[in-house]
Every structure is written in structure tokens, then in C-alpha cells.
Amino acid sequence: MKLVLIRHGQSEWNKRNLFTGWHDVELSEQGVAEAKQAGTLIKEANITFDHAFTSVLKRAVHTLNDVLAESNQDWLPVTKSWRLNERHYGALQGLNKEETAVKYGADKVLQWRRSYDVLPPLMLQTDPNHPSQDRRYQAIDQRMLPSGENLKVTLERVLPYWTDAIAPALLQGENVIVAAHGNSLRALIKYLENISDDDIMAVELPTGTPLVYELAADLTVTNKYYLT
Numbered sequence: 001m002k003l004v005l006i007r008h009g010q011s012e013w014n015k016r017n018l019f020t021g022w023h024d025v026e027l028s029e030q031g032v033a034e035a036k037q038a039g040t041l042i043k044e045a046n047i048t049f050d051h052a053f054t055s056v057l058k059r060a061v062h063t064l065n066d067v068l069a070e071s072n073q074d075w076l077p078v079t080k081s082w083r084l085n086e087r088h089y090g091a092l093q094g095l096n097k098e099e100t101a102v103k104y105g106a107d108k109v110l111q112w113r114r115s116y117d118v119l120p121p122l123m124l125q126t127d128p129n130h131p132s133q134d135r136r137y138q139a140i141d142q143r144m145l146p147s148g149e150n151l152k153v154t155l156e157r158v159l160p161y162w163t164d165a166i167a168p169a170l171l172q173g174e175n176v177i178v179a180a181h182g183n184s185l186r187a188l189i190k191y192l193e194n195i196s197d198d199d200i201m202a203v204e205l206p207t208g209t210p211l212v213y214e215l216a217a218d219l220t221v222t223n224k225y226y227l228t
């Protein structure tokens, strides 16, 4: 069976080079075009799905909608979960990445962005943008609400969703698409390909580009390629 991972198309905040995390921004015009193109590529490759998964953030949800529309699979059952959200970027959310590098140093910012286990600076629970203020997240155990996540913490909350929701669909022989985010997908890729904590630092995912995994019956990866 096939597992297709797709990072959302370019968002308005990708375009402005802002740390985004759980902030809910729309796709840019270019991002919509990328999502539609991804759908066309999936159609041309004759890939059909049995189930789709996405996050509760509109840049991923809308990317999935465009992909399904362009590949004529609008009818597909879709399941959304906060566990597929982008990593929470803590107090960095809304800041410009380049300006932050000038202020705190490029090395520090690289560490915040790509190290496996360094946490970004904390977002306080009293912040009006903290997820505890958002209806979508009220069902989450308050102790799990992040104040800033590194890739390790992101993997720890993505993995139960893989095990409980995505893997069971694949194990039934279903083809699955997951439309999510740069870092929630990097976490999944680290797990799927057994990539080390050091090597995952260099793994980057382009926006709006379907990544196809062909999986054996036990879900080991037998082949991997981008549709471009």
C-alpha cells in the first residue's frame, strides 16, 4: 500500500518568513497553486486513497481539500487531529525568522529550528494566543498543551496518532494521504525511516510536494519518491 505525505502549500506566514507553529494562517496564492498542482500530480500518477488525515490548521486542511478536488477524490473520509499540527513554536510564533537570527544569533535560531531536543522559548499560559484559549484544544488534557515543542516532543505526540489511527488503516491494505506540516511530517519520517537524532536535522520538506512511500505488509518502507 501507499502512504503519501504532503506538507501544506506555501502559507501567508511562510511567505513573510514568520515562525508559525500553531498559529492558524491561510495558504498564499502560491500555496493554493502548489496544492492544486499536487492534486494533478497524484491524479496523473493514478494514486487513489481510502482515507485522508490532516491537522486542525487550515493551511493543511485546505491543501488536502485542493489535492482531493484536483484528483477527483472529494468524497474521501477525512480525519483531523491536533496531533498532526505543526510543532508549537512557543514564544517565537509571529516573529520574523531573519530578524530573530539577527537578534539572537544565527546559531541559536538554527538550534531552535532544527535541533532534535532543544525547546524553543516558552509561551505563557496567560498569552491570549496560547492554545488553552482555543476551543479546538479544549478536549486536550491541559497538561499536554504545549508551551513550545522541539522535534522530540512533536514526535511523542504524533506517534500515538500514527499507532492508533494511521497505521491501522494501512495495515488493512488502505492507501492513505496525510496532509500536515514541515515538522509533524519530519517527526513521522524520522520514525518511518529510522533516522538518527543528528541526521534528522538536515531533512527538509518542500511545501506542497507529495512524498510517496510504498510500504510492505509490516509497514516497512520498500520505496520512496517525490511526485514532481
Ligand SMILES: O=C(O)[C@H](O)COP(=O)(O)O
Binding pocket: 018, 019, 020, 021, 086, 089, 113, 181, 182, 183
Ligand atoms: O511553523 C513554521 O514556522 C513553519 O511552518 C516551519 O518552520 P521551520 O522551517 O522553522 O521549522
